[in-house]
Amino acid sequence: MADWVLAICTAIGAVVYLYSDSKLPQLQVGDPMGPQVFPALIGIGLLGSALLLMVETWRKHRPAGADPRPDPDQGHKESRAHRLILVGMVLWTALYYLAFEPLGYLLSTLVYMFVLLACFNRGRWWVNAACAVGFTLAAYAVFTRFLQVALPQGVFGA
Numbered sequence: 001m002a003d004w005v006l007a008i009c010t011a012i013g014a015v016v017y018l019y020s021d022s023k024l025p026q027l028q029v030g031d032p033m034g035p036q037v038f039p040a041l042i043g044i045g046l047l048g049s050a051l052l053l054m055v056e057t058w059r060k061h062r063p064a065g066a067d068p069r070p071d072p073d074q075g076h077k078e079s080r081a082h083r084l085i086l087v088g089m090v091l092w093t094a095l096y097y098l099a100f101e102p103l104g105y106l107l108s109t110l111v112y113m114f115v116l117l118a119c120f121n122r123g124r125w126w127v128n129a130a131c132a133v134g135f136t137l138a139a140y141a142v143f144t145r146f147l148q149v150a151l152p153q154g155v156f157g158a
Contacts, residue, residue: 002082003060007053009090014046038147092116104154105143110136 021039096112103111110132117128143149 003057007050011050018043101152105151
């Protein structure tokens with residue numbers, strides 16, 4: 001059930017995101033495609049991810065006929081654990097969004113990525129730190145150097 005909730009929430013978020021992107025002002029100078037192209041690609045990717053998760057969840061939960069009586073206690077425990085993980089990730093992501101402007105892209109993304117990696121890749125602190133730093137710096141370079149996006153500076157601002 002948690003996979004369905006995640007897929008539906010992602011699809012709703014993608015639709016809201018795409019709607020918001022469509023409301024961005026059209027620029028008459030500069031790139032003829034305007035500022036909507038990159039956010040639209042992200043929204044389409046989110047929507048595609050939600051649809052793929054729905055298909056995967058539907059396939060996974062189709063009746064296979066192999067074991068007509070699964071262990072009800074095991075399913076309940078897994079379902080509760082999945083719900084807690086989902087709620088935790090939603091809250092952590094909301095905190096990330098709230099911290100994005102005041103702390104800036106670099107610090108907020110670094111902490112966000114490191115904590116997520118630490119939760120899902122337990123005990124591998126150096127690998128998690130290297131991945132969080134590498135992703136954050138690579139994404140920062142792509143956004144600021146190649147896409148010319150002004151990211152929030154936060155605590156590192158002048």
